[in-house]
Amino acid sequence: MQVHLTAPNFCDLVQNVAQQVKADLQETELLQQFQFPVEFGQGWVQRLNIRPGVTLTLERMTLFEPLTILASQGMSTSTLDICFCLSGQVQGSHWDSHQTTTLSANRGCLGFSPEIRGCLEYASAEPVQLVNIGIDIHELASVLHHPVEMLPLALQHSLLGNSQCPYIQHFTTTTASQVALQQILNCPYNGLPRRLYLESRVIELLAHLLQSLSPSTASSSKLSPDDIERIYAASEILKHQLEHPPSLLQLAHQVGLNDYKLKLGFREVFDTTAFGYLWSVRMQEAALLLKRNRMGVTEVALSVGYSSATSFSAAFKRKFGTSPQKYRQHC
Template sequence: MTLFLSVPEALSQHPQAEQTRSIRQPWTIPLIDAAGKSQGYRQSVDLRPGLNVLIDDYTLQDDLVVDYGEDEPCDPYQYLESSFMLSGHNRREEIQPAHNFFLAKWRCSDGCQVHWQAGERVLKFDIHINADLFETFVGEQFDALPPLLRQIAQNPQPSQHRFRHVQPTTTAMQSAIHQILHCPYQGLTRWLYLEGKVIELIALRLDQIREAPEARALLCMTGDRRDRLYQARDILLSRLDNPPSVLELAREVGLNHNKLKQGFRQVFGTTVFGYSQLCRLEKARQLLYEGHLTVAAVASEVGYANAAKFASAFKRKFGITPSACRSGEKLR
């Protein structure tokens, strides 16, 4: 069964919520599961004009689709987001747990759907920031940012340019998010504390952009090369039981193998092998959760000839054994 959480439906039931939405007033949409197996919520709060925090927190026994509404055109606007995937996987953003992305682009629609996978604890923390406020925060260091990011943030004219930068989430970032989610204060002290921690997160994220050489390289990546990288990704997904080597994959998509390795990490935030390994284990998790195949059969299905190696890799990734997953034990 697939669960649905509809933002437009929640707004239609409480139309005054969006109209009277005020600063520092959290707005929460609970996840409703009639069977009582899954739980969680989606919460949004504006810390100040132009600075918004969004939290998705779910414990899922079934797949979940979060619907933002129809993908209808709207007036273009500058969209800057820093998104931290603490746990869980969705089929839209292609970001691994313990990684994050910074995105800057002109946005022309608000509608989309995000699909979260069953059997997982989902925790995602997003920061949305107005372009003018972003420039104010950065101040004199604005010129040190990558040219494309500066162009999107400053240019008042809509464009097709898009800046996306993927990196691992550092210990300092994880600590700041933990402090935000477990803030011990109340009242004005709470809101000043939360705003300070969110600004700290923005600073840590911009420092990654400034220091990471792949951020600059990604700006120069052609559309054709990016298309070939996505083609390589699709080949890996279609051949999980017998993944090609990097050299074979490079030949299939027409890229030099070094450019494939470098570009794959820039776009997907991990190596070719790491991505293939992740997808194989994710497919294994789904098959085990369904319970129709034995552990040995699942290992074979995702390309592991050695069941012991499969069990070891699965436990490293999810914190439980394949047999425990098949028995319905929750992932850690």
């Protein structure tokens, strides 16, 4: 099942999805919610305005077939998103940067991108439970009661608009956060008491997250803003040289870093190695080629730097859980 988003603004996401799955959307000043029609499975989505500049989106569903939400035209957003996965699996792909994020039970991610062009893929046949906190970046300092300068340098870099690449940082949900998440999903109140209760749990979750990000984590970064700029430059080189990428030493030399700083930078900025980043970009480019035209699997493999279609197919299945042929059939 595919849902093609047409709304230009990310804030209209819930309404847009509800329209396309033909669900009855209920709306008030503070709440949007809908239930999936029985032909799709069971479950619901709720989006609540917790306080000015802060939204809370709750998703609980068990679908009969995978759900893919596509934003092919680009959706503008000024929201810093913090997503927690309690169960199931969801994969997000940011097409322009070739970055992917996979969330599973007790994993989460902090992310920001001024424009979203990509897709979200929800697994089927198992319960998916997600809690997402959205914070308007213009209200960030007042909401967090926390200087933006204390956030990780790479995130500051992205929030200031100095990079076209999205910022994504993965984390493991702590035991204390898991308790707060369950309390959010099973809130016993309605009306104003419910909003106040959920706001208190959201603040608790933000406190746990900030504890892990700063001040020690942020201040311990060994990357300067100039280093981060060079890491992004290195990522651009890899994206444009998929067939014949430079070696790690060559890449470091091209962007003016030593190999140690390059390795450290990819870990800190992209939460992976330079090789892992290249592999992810190759797979995302391959997926786009399979969706957009009729190139054969061997041609796609060659275009993303694989000399063997067999090796490419094995790598593709490791990334997406299916073969290139079956992936194309379901696009």
